[in-house]
Amino acid sequence: MKIQKTVLGELDRAYATTIMEVNGKTKYIVASEGESQCVSYDMETHEKTVVWDGPGGTMNIVPVPGRENEFIATQKFIPTFNAAECRIVHAKADAEGRWSVVPIMTIPYLHRFDLLEIEGRLHLIGGVLCNSKQFKDDWSDPGRIIVGRFNEDITQPFELTTIHDGITKNHGFCASEWKGKKAFFVTGVEGMFVAYPPEKLEGKWQVEQLFDHEISDCALCDIDGDGKPEIATIEAFHGEKGKIYKETEDGWKVIHEHTYEFGHVVWGGKLLGKPAFIIAGRKGKMELVVYTLDDKGNFVETVVDNTGGPSNIAVAHKGDTDVILAANRQIGEIAIYELSQEA
Known part of the structure; x- marks a missing residue:
């Protein structure tokens, strides 16, 4: 695998990422979790546009399904947990x-x-870190999973409903499929929970628990191609273990483990046509690592970078290459890594 890094720009406390189409062109969008900007870079020209100058505190940027040139994002979630x-x-x-x-x-x-859309209506599902805080390390008021339906004018406030509560340090969130259905994975001290949306507007959300130990973040990918997804995690909260689990007849077993410091990135999907996980840590060695399997089923670890300390990534296909967009928070850098096959 060939890796070409390009630094697009600087951004203090770079954090949230997405890749989306704007006026027919692909854009890299990154926002700060600090009191700073949200910026956009054109995939082809790398031309920069400022989306906003503040207030910052952005944890997420999510394109609006079914609409062009629009996204929903968070603001004012200021470090550390001042939200x-x-x-x-x-x-x-x-x-x-x-x-x-x-x-x-x-x-x-x-x-x-x-x-997500349910019968053509836009909905939100979210993981609330906690319900309140008196100080940084106060975790006495656990978080929850919330859902809500946007109004026809999506800029107007709407009602929220709690579908599961009691999740301490509710940090991890992953949209995927599970049991043949669309599903959202939410993680915290109490474990990993799977939320299933209803097919009809008046239907009920369903929530089940999959793991019962502390997990910070998670992602899914069928890395061995047997038709059943594996699950990659970071454990514990902002933890030091990147793990990959496989479901067996005897339950979930760890099939690979790597040590990080302040683990924060976990992603699953295809890179250069092969199933892969990406896991990264924000501190220490600050490794951004791609995990794949070789022809014998052995794990291959490819270190993409060890200088940035990414908070989040996004992945896109670009011709014969795949691109990882990284918010390298620890050094205030926005970078892309273009991956291609060795000649």
């Missing part, structure tokens, strides 16, 4: 690429979320 005023905002680019940003509503401590 009582966290809010979601609607951002939209016009035909000239200029962005307008409208606050929708305050959702305290909303750490991760995703958007």
Whole structure:
């Protein structure tokens, strides 16, 4: 695997990432968790556009399904866990690429979320880190999983419903499929929970517990191609273990483990046509590692970088290459890594 790194720019406390189409062109979008900007870079020209100058505190950027040039993001989730005023905002680019940003509503401590359509109506599912805090390490008021249906005018506030509560350090969130259905994985001290959306507007969300030990983040990928997804995790909260689990007749077994410091990135999907996991740590060696299997079923570890300390990544296909967009938070850097096959 050939790896070509390009630094797109600097951004203090670079954190949230997404890759989306804007006016027919692919854009890399990264926002700061600090009191700083959200910026966009064109995939081809690397031209920079400022989406907003503040207030920052962005944990997530999620393109709006079924709509062009629009995303929902969080703001005011300021380090460290100072998020009582966290809010979601609607951002939209016009035909000239200029962005307008409208606050929708305050959702305290909303750490991760995703958007989905049910019978053509836009919905939010989110993981709330905790319900309140008196000080940084106060975890006495556990978080929850919330859902809500946007109004026809998606810039207007809407009602939220709790579908599961009692998740301490509710940090990890992953949208995937499970048991043949769309599913959302949420993790915390109490374990890993799977939330299934209803097929109809008036249906009920269902939640089940999959693991019962502390997990910080997770991702799914059928890395061995047997038709059943494996699960990669970071354990414990912001923890030092990157693990890959396989389901067996005797339950879930760890089939690979790697040590990190302040683990924070975990991703699953295909890179250069092969199933892969990506796991990274923000401190220490700051490794960003791709995991694949060779022809004999042995794990291959490819270190993409060990200088950035990424907080989040996004992945896109670009011709014969795949691109990893990284918010290298520890050094305030926005970078892309273009992966290609060895000649």
